[in-house]
Amino acid sequence: MSAITSVLLLLLLISGLAVAMEPGVRLAVTNKGLVYAEQVAGAELRSRLQTLSFPDQSGSEGSKSWSITNIRKDGISGPDAHISLNPVAGGITLGISNFGISFYADWNIKYRIIFRFSSSGSLDFSISGASVTLVAGLGEKNGRPTVFAKSCSCNAGDIGIKFHGGIVAWILNIFRATIRGKIRDKLQNEVCQIVTEQVNTRADQELSRMKVNLEIAKQFILDYSLTSAPIVTGNYVEVATKGTVYWKDNRQESPFMPDLLPPLSEFSKMLYVDVTEYSVDTLAYVAHTNGFLKYAITVDNLKDHYPNSKLELRISSSRAPSVRFESTKLTIAAAARVEVAAHTPDGVVTPLLLKVSVSVTVEPSVVNGNLTGSITAYNFHNAVIHSDIGEIDEEELDKLIRRAIDEVVIPGLNEYCKQGIPLPVTGIFRLYNAKVNLQKGYMQIATDVEYLK
Numbered sequence: 546m547s548a549i550t551s552v553l554l555l556l557l558l559i560s561g562l563a564v565a566m567e568p569g570v571r572l573a574v575t576n577k578g579l580v581y582a583e584q585v586a587g588a589e590l591r592s593r594l595q596t597l598s599f600p601d602q603s604g605s606e607g608s609k610s611w612s613i614t615n616i617r618k619d620g621i622s623g624p625d626a627h628i629s630l631n632p633v634a635g636g637i638t639l640g641i642s643n644f645g646i647s648f649y650a651d652w653n654i655k656y657r658i659i660f661r662f663s664s665s666g667s668l669d670f671s672i673s674g675a676s677v678t679l680v681a682g683l684g685e686k687n688g689r690p691t692v693f694a695k696s697c698s699c700n701a702g703d704i705g706i707k708f709h710g711g712i713v714a715w716i717l718n719i720f721r722a723t724i725r726g727k728i729r730d731k732l733q734n735e736v737c738q739i740v741t742e743q744v745n746t747r748a749d750q751e752l753s754r755m756k757v758n759l760e761i762a763k764q765f766i767l768d769y770s771l772t773s774a775p776i777v778t779g780n781y782v783e784v785a786t787k788g789t790v791y792w793k794d795n796r797q798e799s800p801f802m803p804d805l806l807p808p809l810s811e812f813s814k815m816l817y818v819d820v821t822e823y824s825v826d827t828l829a830y831v832a833h834t835n836g837f838l839k840y841a842i843t844v845d846n847l848k849d850h851y852p853n854s855k856l857e858l859r860i861s862s863s864r865a866p867s868v869r870f871e872s873t874k875l876t877i878a879a880a881a882r883v884e885v886a887a888h889t890p891d892g893v894v895t896p897l898l899l900k901v902s903v904s905v906t907v908e909p910s911v912v913n914g915n916l917t918g919s920i921t922a923y924n925f926h927n928a929v930i931h932s933d934i935g936e937i938d939e940e941e942l943d944k945l946i947r948r949a950i951d952e953v954v955i956p957g958l959n960e961y962c963k964q965g966i967p968l969p970v971t972g973i974f975r976l977y978n979a980k981v982n983l984q985k986g987y988m989q990i991a992t993d994v995e996y997l998k
Contacts, residue, residue, distance in 0.1 A: 566772055567803040569788025569824040572969060573781045578815035578994065579628045585996050587626035590641060593739055594621060599648065602727050604720060609656040611720055613668065616650040622673075632777045634680050634695055639740070641677040644702075646732075652708065666710025670724075672732060674702030679740050683777065688757055688770030690784070692748050694741040699733035757786075759967045765831060766791045767824075769969045781809060786969060788821065790828040792835045799827040804986050811991065814978070818968055818990040820916065822868050828966075829866040829877070838862035838879075840953045855888040858949050863900065870988055875907045875918070883927070883946070896933040901946055902926050903954070907962065911979040911990055914972065915965030920955055973997060 574582075595618075603612040624644035631638045653665040677699045684691040704725045708718075757770040768789045775784040789799070803823035811817070832838050840860040866879040885897035905923040909916065927946050929937055968990070970976070979992035 566787075567805055567821075568772060568785030568819075569803045569821050569827070570769065570786045570969070571783065571806055571819040571821075572786070573783045573809050573817045575781045575812045575815060575817070576630075577812065579630070581815055581994070583626045583628050586628060586639065587624065589743075590624060590626055590740070591621065593743060594624070594644070594646075594736070597621075597646065597732075597735055597739065599728070599731055599735075602724065604723055604727075606719070609654065609719070611652065611654045613650050613652050613724065616648050619647040619649050619669070621646050624675075624677075630777050630779060630782060631680060632779060634682060635684075635774070635777055636680060636682040636692075636695065637777070637782075639677075639679045639681065641675075641679075641736075641740070644675040644677070644736075645671065645673040646675075647671040666708060668706060668708045670704065670706045670728060672702060672704050672728070675732065675736070676700045676702065677736055677740060679737070679744070681744050683775040683782070685771045685774040688772075688787075690771060690775070692744055694744045697737040697741050699736045701729040701732045704728055759971075760793070761790070761828070761966060762961055762964060764793050764835075764837060765828065766793050766796070767966060780812060783809070788824040790824065790831055792831045795835070797831075797834075799830045801826050801830070806987060814991040815993045816970070816974075816976075816991075818992070819987050820966075820990070821987045822870055824966075825868040826865075829868060833862045833865040836861070838866075838881075840949070840957060842949050842953045857886045857888065858945070859884040859886055860901075860949060860954065870983055870986055872983055872985055875909055875983055875988065877905050877907060879903045879905075883949070894933070897929070897937070898931040899927050899942075899946070900930055901928075903950065905955075905958070909981045909983070909988055911968075911976055911981060911992065912965060914970065914974075914976050915967050916981075916990065917965035918962040920959055920962070923950065923955065925950060970994065 598618065599616040601612065601614045601616065603610070605611070622643070622645035624641045627640040627642070629638045629640070647669065648671075649667060649669050651665065652668050653663065655661065655663040677697065679697045680695045682693050682695045684693065706721055706724060706728075757768065759767045759769065761767055768791060769786040772785045772787055775782055777783075788803070791797070801823050803821050806819055806821065809817060838861065842858045842860075843856065860881050860883050863880045863882045866877050869876050869878070879902070881901045881903065883899040883901050884895050885899075887894050887896060903923060903925040905920050907918045908921050909918045911917065925946060927942065929942075968976075973996075974994040975997055976990075976992040976994055979990060982989045982991060
């Protein structure tokens with residue numbers, strides 16, 4: 546993927562307010578991000594403009610004819626790139642300035658006064674102060690981002706021509722204006738063609754292959770498809786994505802809708818990613834609905850009642866966990882059904898049935914472009930639903946449940962939290978100086994980015 550493509554991809558992947566539904570995950574690129582994009586785009590354009598070439602030129606006037614052949618590039622200076630937001634066009638404006646290029650070539654002239662005569666030599670021509678302005682629109686098709694050039698204009702700047710050799714090089718001065726015009730027309734068409742192709746062909750092809758469905762833990766699919774075309778403001782580009790988690794083999798919708806996110810009010814970082822409770826709630830709902838939240842642990846606390854039996858603690862969610870983002874903490878509340886199963890010579894019996902409610906506090910972080918976390922604290926409450934072993938020692942029961950949580954539930958949850966949730970720009974940009982800010986109803990990742998070559 547080219548650098549300029551990735552710049553456009555970054556812009557497309559991070560912005561917009563949904564029309565059909567609010568976004569589950571919203572991203573925004575600020576003007577600080579555009580400054581970095583300018584540096585990347587400038588380097589890419591310098592590389593692409595190295596391919597600029599001129600075909601042989603020729604012309605005639607009366608009895609005089611001329612040709613310029615074997616045109617070779619001598620050097621390139623600049624260009625400087627500037628990217629600005631263009632709300633009116635619904636996209637961005639890419640400006641290229643201070644572009645210069647020099648060539649050397651061979652000339653030949655033929656003319657007739659009394660008899661036919663010809664002469665040849667060399668020439669240098671240089672272009673300085675050239676500039677280009679391209680307006681690109683940002684769109685959406687089938688949930689994927691699109692980019693397309695809307696207009697391109699090029700100003701060739703100053704064109705200098707110097708002829709060398711030949712006894713009649715001065716005659717070529719007659720054609721200087723014509724030659725300069727041909728060079729100007731060719732340069733303006735060629736440069737706009739290069740820049741437009743970079744957007745319409747290379748960038749759009751890369752974007753069409755962009756993954757909008759990312760796998761989590763081999764069982765879930767996170768849908769980052771766009772819910773609308775990107776929205777461009779004067780301060781940032783914003784794009785809305787579904788941010789919905791599905792079971793890999795069953796894309797059944799969850800019974801939730803995202804809440805309205807407040808407008809972006811902080812602009813000190815390049816990129817902002819807002820993850821709503823909705824996205825994490827859909828993950829929890831799908832995990833519960835498809836029986837993913839099940840654990841088992843061998844216990845020995847009931848051996849007095851079942852001395853020759855293998856005892857197993859079976860834990861399964863009784864309802865979908867709920868996630869709450871507050872300004873000071875992230876909590877997950879879960880309810881579970883706990884069965885104590887005894888594998889006796891006569892079969893499996895369930896002498897004890899419990900219900901347990903657990904609340905865990907999670908500290909979110911960003912690692913290698915993934916949203917990760919770790920459980921820092923928890924508390925629980927249990928109640929006996931059914932018992933075939935008489936009165937239960939509550940202290941022993943608490944120890945039993947705490948052991949199950951400490952040895953199985955928390956390590957299992959931490960392992961999934963460690964794997965994390967991939968963000969839309971994971972694998973394309975490296976995130977650094979990332980900070981996670983918890984807000985009521987959502988968390989915001991504020992980060993700077995670096996293009997991964």
